[in-house]
Amino acid sequence: PGARASRPTSWRLFLSPFVGDMVIQPDVLRIGTHRFTVIIADECSGLEGIGLLLVFGLMWLVLFRKESRFPQALVLLPLGIVTLFLLNAFRITALILIGNAGAHDIAAGGFHSQAGWIAFNSVAFASSIVARRWSWVSLRAPARAAPPAALQASDSTAAFLVPFLSILAAG
Secondary structure, three states, rough: OOHHHHHHHHHHHOOOOOOOOEEEHHHEEEEOOOEEEEOOOOOOOOHHHHHHHHHHHHHHHHHHHHOOEEEEEEEHHHHHHHHHHHHHHHHHHHHHHHHHHHHHHHHHHHHHHHHHHHHHHHHHHHHHHHHHHOOOEEOOOOOOOOOOHHHHHHHHHHHHHHHHHHHHHHO
16 A cells, blocks of 8 residues: 555445454555455445436426425535435445444345435435425425324325335335
């Protein structure tokens, strides 16, 4: 490793509370410990998830443009990207910790991709909820105290979605 590898990086912030023997080689995108290291490939870097989140967010804003305040609604895009970026950093940290604990097959075999999809779906779902409920962004944000009739109408939607979401979560 060259001089760049000894320079403090943001990965030290994530890994140093858990491990003391870090291996960080920014020139080859290698990070880990002496027991387990990973090379962060382009397809696992989180950029695809950020691209998908941008597409999802833009489609959401187009489809629900009559319910959104513009330009305030555009703040959802950078908020989602920053959230997904942080979750990706935690995902890679967890991947390294799982591999460092001795579960190399679990870490490399599927955890990284499954955790990436879970992070993407969580951020996309949360951003759609925030877009509907944050009064600064939404024209249809719920009032403080909704009348009982309005609550019953919104519960019918939940009744149709809960079985689908349960099957999706089980899968």
